[in-house]
Amino acid sequence: MQLALSGLTALRVWRAIRAGKLPGVRVGARVDLPAPDPAPSSRWTQKAFDLAFLGIDEPLDQKRSLHIAVPDAKLRIRTRGTVCSVFTRIPAGSFVDVGHGVAIACPELVFAEMGAAMSRPVQLLLGYELCGGYSRDDVDPREGEITYSVDPLTTPEAIDAYLEGCRHMPQIWQSREALPYLLGNAWSPIEAIIAQMIVLDPCESGYGLGEIELNRRVGAAKKGSRVPDILFAGTHVGLNYDGGVHFGLENVVAAAGTEGERAAIAAARAKIVGDKRRDRELLANGNAVLPVTSEDLYEPGGLDVVMGQVITLIERETGRNLSSQKKWLAAPGAIKWRQQLLWSLLPGERGARLLQEIAAKDKQALERYRRVVREANEWFRQVGSQRGPGIKAAVIRFDR
Structure with missing residues (x-):
């Protein structure tokens, strides 16, 4: 069999690889788009797709379609449960060999394709994931388990260069419009959501607070130096996200009433103490790093309050005039749409419903x-x- 997977299927495989769910898969060299070939089968049937090594072994249907790339319209596969995309003008080396005659779309192509499959805020959030140190769940990306401390698959610069070589791809304009707001080196989904809200223009339901840096080490480049999640470029103002998962509080709850409760409480306490020491050292080095809690994100107007404080600190340090951002911050219509965008990107039933409405x-x-x-x-x-x-x-x- 020779086959190229693209779109949502390729994204699913990349996520499974990053999560360590496919230990037998080795990411190989970049290759050009191969022509599909069902051999040793004589034609494409459901049984001809031997993809169990990629964790794809369920029957194909409209709900769980297999997204396939072909180099010519005449080579389209018309088996039930497959969706074929024809790529004739994409950069060389747009696919990655994963063995057994199968190639998957490279991360840059996956991002480009999502312009036709996702809304722009969701596609932008995917870009943060591809360029960051975390990966969402391959089966349930919204609510599933997150994998942390993984290497980025690509960079904003690589995506930019790739998009320059794409032609006649559905809604490629959306991918290009999202690119200026894309940043690398996000370490968590929540961190990426906050960063996205900061850099998006006010007319895009963001805060429009200019350039930021993610996880830039402050102080000497050595073990023990402190890393604020978000640092506003040209300032000493930053943000750190402190959520329940961040502190390990969910482990305390899970261990309640068991022998492990005391150990879970001690671990959570150690994490809190470590963060307080980090904040203290950052302050001693002249940095004003504000904490952002999960309550700031889920409660109405919570993040607006934090950003109002950020604006005050930036104006005080730099002398910049952020009056236009303050006007957008207080405008009733902007408050409503900004809150809806934020909630739509967060996990939870409310977010899923808002995302569907948007x-x-x-x-x-x-x-x-x-x-x-x-x-x-x-x-x-x-x-x-x-x-x-x-x-x-x-x-x-x-x-x-």
């Missing part, structure tokens, strides 16, 4: 836009037929 509104807006473009195209064609080639040249084209 996606539905985005889909309706895109459909309205396409309808207007089609009507404009038709109008220009009719007018052009009456007024000559000059009008015909003005026909609006919409790249689907």
